Amino acid sequence: MSKYQDIANDIEKKIIEKKYINKLPEQVVLAQKYHTSRVTIIHALKILQDRKLIHAVKGHGTYISAKPIPKIFLNSGVAQNDGFTKHTHDSKKLVSKVISFNIRKPTDKEKEAFNLSENEDVYDIIRLRILNSEPIKLEYTVMPVNRIPGLNLDILHKSIYSYIENKLGIKIGKDDRLITADKPDAYDIKYLNCTSNDPILCVKQKAYFENGTPFELSESRNRYDRGGLTVKKG
Incomplete structure (x- = not known):
């Protein structure tokens, strides 16, 4: 399993456990936390977006999603x-x-x-x-x-x-x-x-x-x- 997949799984675990509520830390903060590059964090966040767990709001950051709207x-x-x-x-x-x-x-x-x-x-x-x-x-x-x-x-x-x-x-x-x-x-x-x-x-x-x-x-x-x-x- 790739590093960005491991990071995505760890962030998802923290969302489920309510360690992250409403909004994720900035990408640069996540990169520092996981001792990796911002590019790797972007790949990890893309996985979470595909899972419908997060969404980006331009100018405001990355938010934890409610369930998707049909x-x-x-x-x-x-x-x-x-x-x-x-x-x-x-x-x-x-x-x-x-x-x-x-x-x-x-x-x-x-x-x-x-x-x-x-x-x-x-x-x-x-x-x-x-x-x-x-x-x-x-x-x-x-x-x-x-x-x-x-x-x-x-x-x-x-x-x-x-x-x-x-x-x-x-x-x-x-x-x-x-x-x-x-x-x-x-x-x-x-x-x-x-x-x-x-x-x-x-x-x-x-x-x-x-x-x-x-x-x-x-x-x-x-x-x-x-x-x-x-x-x-x-």
Whole structure:
């Protein structure tokens, strides 16, 4: 294995372990840390970009990515009823653990999806949902700060949607949803206690306010044996 592949694997390990949060050190700092050249670091970062773990924002540095946004969500309008509804759980037994909560600049795809300028900020949230002490799903969420002001850790441990409707007084509308089966990644294996062979139910969503303004891009990674989706007619 080449040196830059070893470096990429080590940086990925640190991302998973949350030793790097939100943003990676500058390339020159990484080169010093790994006792190598900047060219080798660039090759290592290219591997991580291909793995969808990082993205570069011109003039701001290299950021740790949330899950990638499917093309289907970039220019869609207000969604029609997609025929699916999520299972609900007893709120007393369902716990949210915040793994990561950062504010950063949007990627190009996020700017397009939300119609944001490069100077506006987004929340980048990773939460683990735990039911009866068992992890059931990992959620990656990106939301514009100016559309949902005041998010904090206390709200994230409860319900963002309840905060939007009850505290901000904004009605939530429909959503676009893409549901697929996927192989587990390193985060799934770590946080959902699954093996590399366990299937993952992946739900990617773009949610809108009642007036049609998009406010959320999210991906939930669900253990196949702990919850699911039901089909609703009509």
